[in-house]
Amino acid sequence: MTGALDGILVVAIEQAVAAPYCSTRLREAGARVIKIERAGGDFARGYDSVAGGDSSYFFWLNQGKESLVMDFKQPDDAALLHRILAKSDVLIQNLAPGAMSRAGFDLAELRKRYPQLITCDISGYGHGEAVAGMKAYDFLVQAETGLVSISGGENELGRIGISICDIGAGMTAHAGILEALLQRAGTGIGSAVEVSLFGVTADWMTVPLLHYDYGGKAPSRAGLNHPTIAPYGGYCAKGGEIVIIAIQNEREWQRFCEIVLEAPEQASTEEFCSNNQRVANRSALDTMIHDVTQTLERHELAARLQKADIAFGSVNSVGDFSRHPALHRRHGKSSNGMSVNYPERPMGTPDDTLAVPRVGQHSDAIREEFNL
Secondary structure: OOOOOOOOOEEEEEOOOOOHHHHHHHHHOEEEEEEEOOOOHHHHHOOOOOOEOOHHHHHHHHHHOOOOOOOOOOOOHEEEHHHHHHHOOOOOOOOOOHHHOOOOOOOHHHHHHHOOOOOEEEEHHHOOOOHHHHHHHHHHHHHHHOOOHOEOOEEOOOOOOOHHHHHHHHHHHHHHHHHHHHHHHHHOOEEEEEEEEEHHHHHHOOOOOOOHHHHOOOOOOOOEEOOOOOOOEEEOOOOEEEEEOOOOOHHHHHHHHEEEEEEEHHHHHOOOOHHHHHHHHHHHHHHHHHHHHHHOOOOHHHHHHHHOOOOEEEOOOOHHHOOOOOOEEEEOOOOOOEEEEOOOOOOOOOOOOOOOOOOOEEEEEHHHHHHO
16 A cells, blocks of 8 residues: 655654654655664663563554664764755654754754755753753653643542653644645745644643633543533443543533433523533532432443433443454564554555564664665
């Protein structure tokens, strides 16, 4: 299967999650990705060893890339990197702020030297002087942006259970690079893409921020409830299983009262006649709903919700997710050749099974290819 980015050469001076997420999406669309690693390799290789001997993160984000070990602070390797960049379309990097410039590879200067080059700089907090010394890992950015303060239960702060800031930055960088490639198709000139974990997460925090700026109060932590929509949260069936019920508008609320609660009169009471009223009276609302759901077996509750055309879902464990009928599997190969199943690629990407590279696996071949 031909990828949309066949013929595109990407150099990725990357580590951990954000930049590798971006470059792996480009690779899966057909681009060639040369991953530059230090002698010890990307430190994400050592996070764990559950994926056939590779770390789960590294396996997920590095299949099909070519690993080139180099130290581009040294003259010979610096010259080699320049020869590669002269033929490249995209350079992605997420080293510490200023590291590329200190090594002699300032991104603005590179774009002048190689006009076709698109550069993508992924940082933690951007390059402002006030934040230049701040180290940025996913959990730290979750905390700094206030995301942790609105996550978790009523009496307990909670970290989002995946590296959401890293992933968000990688997704945003990927989108920016695709836009830059489209622009270059018309102008012939590359451009700069700059993304920070903090900036992306700050954008995603717009709704809580607006509540604070204009309402004087950020949404409270609500556990398995939506902080500003009700009812939208977890309710227990008779056996103790939690079902997430989601009401999005007044028509659904009326059907919910009539068919699920079998109490149509509740739809128009003063306490519950609008979303704002239901949120303000959430305790009474939840008590009323639980009084009904706890008398129903899960399948009975599901049947009523389906009849009322109300959205609902189960609070699955990872094991449940692993067996979910909507989950499709594909094969990847660990660096030792073991085949590992994991969720599918985005639609339209090549079907071939890609392998995780060993540290420096392609160094000799790449050095020979780009030798003068």
